[in-house]
Amino acid sequence: MIFRTLAVSFAGVLVSGPVFAQVTTDAGTIDPAKIERFFNQPGYSPYAGHNYPMRPLWGEIHLHTSWSGDAIAGGTRVGPDDALRYAEGHEITSSTGQQVRLSRPYDYMMVADHSDALGVMSGVLAGESALMADPQLKKWNQGMNAGGAEASKVMIEIITAQGEGKLPKPMTDNDTQFDMWRKMTEIVESHNDPGRFTALIGYEWTSNFGGGNNLHRNVVYRDGKSFADQVRPMTTFDSEQPRDLWDWMQGYEDKTGGKVLAVPHNGNLSNGLMFSTETPDGHPIDQKWVETRARWEPLYEITQGKGTSEQHPSLAPADEFANFEIWDKGNLNVKPKKPGDLNYEYAREALKRGLKLEQEFGTNPFKFGFVGSTDAHTGVSSTEENNFWGKFPNSEPSPERSTGNAFDFEGRTIKDWQLGASGLTAVWAGENSRASIWDAMKRKEVYATTGTRMFVRFFGGWDFAAEDALRRDPAAVGYGKGVPMGSDLPPVPDGAKAPSFLVAALKDPLSGNLDRIQIVKGWLDAKGEMQEHVYDVVWAGDRKPGADGKVPLVGSTVDLPNATWTNTIGAPELIAVWHDPDFDPALKAFYYARVIEIPTPRWTAYDAAYFKETFAPEVPMEVTERAYASPIWYTPGG
Structure with missing residues (x-):
């Protein structure tokens, strides 16, 4: 027929x-x-006509290569080209001569080498005659080529000299830096393949104000080489003040018509400066400071290899999951903290303080979404516990890292085992391109994980119902009835009693099952005091909350001698609709989702099994991987 x-x-x-x-x-x-x-009327296909993102794109924006002075001094020989090849899924040779490959390619990557002395130390390593005329650089050349402890000593000296503004003059030459920058953007451009793999252009501005107080920011470009090459990246030789970086960003956009944003690093190493209500040089923040920070810094690095900065257990004793990969001995140079410093270093405290500052200034400077990165200085981005390659080459897999030092500043040490295999950023972008990924970051529709690749959806609104959690397409109902992570709740509609949230998570097929989903709420009470509460929203199994309202721990199936586990506990997916039982429409608040996996072996357990080594009793051997969805904010009156 x-x-x-x-x-x-x-x-x-x-x-x-x-x-x-x-x-x-x-x-x-x-x-x-x-x-x-x-x-x-709606068509048969539930996906036709919708332009919301259907899957998260995975990657990170904070990886260092041999073009960073401290990395090459510490033995890193993997440059930006190989680092990007690795992120694309290729096998490469690490700086210690070992073969390494990702379990699954990334969708995007940003090499974020330090703008200070970008690429110069490769010439020092090679002994270029113009550089060897400087006695300090000649000494560093000898130490780097000696390797081992001598090379590590050079790395520490470079970090210290940079923090004190005492780097040799050849390392601070603007023309040299600009030439190296244009070579860097050429390498990055050669890897950018929209639709398959996105190579973002960016750099790290490395302010160590006051000697090791971490105020670092990564600058992320929406643009390509033709834009990025027009303006020399800012260095700390120009200024160590974040406000001057923001001015540089404004200047870049004014000159090129392009777009940039900045991402502050983990605040746990800032010794109280990252979220202080004073500028680093001791002046009270003002209206301009608040508005400028809010404009340029929509994201915050909540987890990375040098610690997770969600919340400190001493600030939230009721939160049994706050004590996760905490690194709190001091700042970047391991200088001890002063009383009260912790209050200005962690994301949850900053989010609450942002509500308070918004009452005073009308703008919330700490209204940020969450990203995770490695901050690895090896050229190898590694977040899987069974495939962890450390911070510097001396922390790459070997029997020695069971007792080795990751950092040693005049006897103030951080052990290798204190490093965490973290983290990654999932971006809900409509397509795999620079513009789409950057736009998702700008609107905060992103979430951080400690290395796992679980799927997480988080929506807020006023009329989600229990049956919405039965849908197999949570995005359709989520975008249709509410707003996604990183957004503001719309004004309270007539008749609404409390906001409702749809949250869903699907396990990483290569990682552990899911234990539970929690929603963390922060708010200002009627007296303007900062408050917080963690709610268990949905969990695996038939556990019942105790008298304290807490759901018991899920247990553990970890087999430490063999570094393995079974997914006989937990759940492959969790989804729920939750209504705030304590909502007061007169009070500012924020909400974010935290998804917890069941315990699995930590990288230390894999090392112990592979190298037949024994770690000290205080070394953690299990880990509960997790994800942090960017917050959703509520403001009275909308």
């Missing part, structure tokens, strides 16, 4: 075949009412 297609154009609409029969009268003429009903 031959099927003959009839096509009729009516009011600009092409109508054919079976559709024609549904929009005509019995006499065969077009019925406008039927046209209106047919084309305005």
Whole structure:
């Protein structure tokens, strides 16, 4: 039988075949009412006509290569080209001569080498004659080529000299830096392949104000080489003040028409400066400071290899999951903290303080989403516990890292085992391109994980119902009835009693099952005091909350001697609709989702099994991987 297609154009609409029969009268003429009903009703495919992102894109924006002075001094020989090849899924040779490959390629990557002395130390390592005229650089050349402890000593000296503003003059030459920058953007451009792999352009501005107080920011470009090459990246030789970086960003956009954003690093190493209500040089923050920070810094690095900065257990003793990969001995140079410093270093405290500052200034400077990165200085981005390559080459897999030092500043040490295999950023972008990924970051539709690749959806609104959690397409109902992570709740509609949230998580197929999903709420009470509460929203199994309202721990199936586990506990997916039981429409608040996996072996357990080594009793051997969805904010009056 031959099927003959009839096509009729009516009011600009092409109508054919079976559709024609549904929009005509019995006499065969077009019925406008039927046209209106047919084309305005949902189609059979639930995905046709929707432009929301259907899967997260995985990667990170904080990886260092041999073009960073401290990395090459510490033995890193993997440059930006190989680092990007590795992120694309290729096997490369690490700086210690071992073969390494990701379990699954990334969707995007940003090499974020230090703008200070970008690439210069490769010339020092090679002994270039112009650089060897400087006695300090000649000494460093000898130490780097000696390797081992001597090379590590050079790395520490470079970090210290940079923090004190005492780097040799050849390392601070602007023309040299600009030349190296243009070579860097050329390498990055050669790897950018929209739709398959996105190579973002960016750099790290490395302010160590006051000697090791970490105020680092990564600058992320939306643009390509033709834009990025027009303006020399800012260095700390120009200024160590974040406000001057923000001015640089404004200048870049004014000159090029391009776009940039900045991402502050883990605040746990800032010794109280990252979220202080004073500028680093001791002046009270003002209206301009608040508004400028809010504009340029929409994200915060909540987890990385040098610690997770969600919340400190001493600040939230009721939160049994706050004590996770905490690194709190001091700042970047391991200088001890002063009383009160912790209050200004962690994301949850900053989010609450942001609400308080918004009451004073009308703008919230700490209204940020969450990203995770490694901050690895090896050229190897590694976040899987069984594939962890450390911070520097001396922390790459070996029997020695069971007792080795990751950092040693005049006897103030951080052990290798204190490093965490963290983290990654999932971006809900419509397509794999620079513009789409950057735009998702700017609107904060991102979430951080400690290395796992679980899927997480988080939406807020006013009329989510329990049956919405039965849907197999949470995005459709989430975008249809609410707003996604990183957004503001719309104004309270008439009749609404409390906000509702739809949250869903699907396990990483290579990682552990899910223990639970929690929603963390922070708010200002009627007296303007900062408050917080962690709610268990949905969990695996038939556990019941105790008298304290807490759901018992899920247990553990970890087999430490063999560094393995079974997914016989937990759940592969969790989804729920939750209504805030303590909502007060007069009080500012924020909400974010935290998804916890069941315990699995930590990288230390894999090392112990592989190298037949024994770690000290205080070394953690299990880990509960997790994800942090960017917050959703509520403001009275909308």
